[in-house]
Amino acid sequence: MKLYYSPGACSLATRISLHEAGIAAEFERVDLRAKITETGRDYTAINPAGSVPMLVLDDGAAITENVAVLDLIANREPKLGVGGPLGRTRLIEMLSFLSTELHIAFKPFWHAAGGTERREAAEAVAKRLDLLESRIVEPYLFGSDFTVADAYLFVMLRWAQAFGLTIPPRLLNAFELVSERSAVQQALAEEAEPALND
Ligand SMILES: N[C@@H](CCC(=O)N[C@@H](CS)C(=O)NCC(=O)O)C(=O)O
Structure with missing residues (x-):
């Protein structure tokens, strides 16, 4: 492929x-x-x-x-997915949140927005990171196993870091753990x- x-x-x-x-x-x-x-x-x-x-x-x-x-x-x-009867649904739920809520919230940063637009975008990202902070099972999003959702979150957290946004502690721990993986x-x-x- x-x-x-x-x-x-x-x-x-x-x-x-x-x-x-x-x-x-x-x-x-x-x-x-x-x-x-x-x-x-x-x-x-x-x-x-x-x-x-x-x-x-x-x-x-x-x-x-x-x-x-x-x-x-x-x-x-399947080791990169989520197990259990609702596993796939939970994975798609998380991927959809990352895509339609978090990823999209970064758009103004990519267009070099300033002033109010940048402040509002930073607030939007922070609100979504806080939601994930309260949902993460730890150490990864769904617990002990890394999934494709962790890969997507990792990229979003790299962006947050690059744009000087604060990453909440549990997400920061996941970010550091993911960054150590050989893949x-x-x-x-x-x-x-x-x-x-x-
Ligand atoms: N809806 C698409 C959006 C992907 C997306 O925004 N990709 C960005 C890079 S992170 C891109 O290609 N931007 C350039 C463009 O859309 O013209 C998806 O979720 O895959």
């Missing part, structure tokens, strides 16, 4: 999850501003939404949306390349 990604973007959660699952993949970098891939192709012709992640399976099926992509990996490697270190090393727009 192949992952279309941008260094440090939400697609990092997919790369981490692929490594955690032991699934081999190719990776093609996308310049999200120019919408050009590293092989010079027009990314909007590949994914009309123009966003990452996009995972192309070996049979050519293309999967977009973080929730769907991460759920797919957890289905292929995470591998993924970070692979994405520690000069950004296309620098």
